Amino acid sequence: MIVKQRDKLHEIMKLEALDKRLIHQHPEKEKVRSEWKIKQTELSGEKEVDYPLGFLDDKKYFILHNVRLADSNGYFQIDTFVLSDRFLLIIDAKNWRGRVSFGQNGQVTRYSPDGKVEGFKNPVSQVKTQAFRLQRWLLSKNIPEVPIAYLVDFSFPKTIIEPASPDIKIPAEVIHNSDLLFRIQELEKKYTKRVMTMSQLHKVGELLKSAHVLPRDILSNYHYSSSDIIKGVYCPECGLVPMEKGKRKWFCSKCRCYSEMAFISALNDYMLLFGDRITNKQAREFLKLPSRHVVNRLMHKGGYLQIGRNKGSVYQIILK
Ligand SMILES: [Zn+2]
Helix, strand or coil: CEEECCCHHHHHHHHHHHHHHECCCCCCHHHHHHHHHHHHHHHHHHHCCHHHHCCCCCCCCEEEEEEEEEECCEEEEEEEEEECCCCEEEEEEECCCCEEEECHHHCEEEECCCCCEEEECCHHHHHHHHHHHHHHHHHHCCCCCCCEEEEEEECCCCCEEEECCCCCCCCCCEEEHHHHHHHHHHHHHHCCCCCCCHHHHHHHHHHHHHHCCCCCCHHHHCCCCHHHECCCCCCCCCCCCCCEECCCCEECCCCCCEECCHHHHHHHHHHHHHCCEEEHHHHHHHHCCCCHHHHHHHHHHCCCEEECCHHHCEEECCCC
């Protein structure tokens, strides 16, 4: 059972909305696009674990993605958690392509397909540190001691993992994603003692989910004001902005198409960029509409909840 989904998708949607709406001459336009692409690659790497984890028994295993916990040393983040009544497993996904060479002390050199060579800290010690912090965190919440296993999971089957010299052993915790399911089966054989009841396990899953601290808003890395944001409704067919509002539908003067609900996508963008509350005046500016009555009608048509009455009221936007 998946207890918590990934937050990264939301971050990617935010970056996508900013990339789409930031004016072309803005100095950070390129930076937004490149971070958007990096996050997409990270997510596709992390999602590779979904396939092997999909074979696990839903009733025996609880899965949480992207959990960020606070402790006395700051925050630590775990890509994927697998919880069972016998052990907990931390999976650290590595979306590295090319060749990965393990040297002395587990230090890693990555040779990317584009010829780039980079050194990295021992990924096993990193995930081991996460396991240590998690154990300490669980004890502080009065959770009985549970064995914590950890794996560094290389997402892509074509990544070559090799020792830097013949006398070096690749750490046993380093695996290819195609072996993940079998490693979990080995852990099942290793940890035979039940340390929690299913109801306790359920509580641990919920506790981890509720303790998750959202990272700082990804858009706070960028400097832009409302005037740097392109206003209006985008044409769903050709991307022209702004569409013109007719009596019942929105009209695109370029491809001459009509759309009744194109404003929904604009409100999604507004929510991703500015939050989930919008006043009538803000909606008028953002959707480029002349009257508060038109906004009011559209908001009701879109099914958005109105909070408060008259001038002080706001609409609550949810992603649609
Ligand atoms: Zn169009």
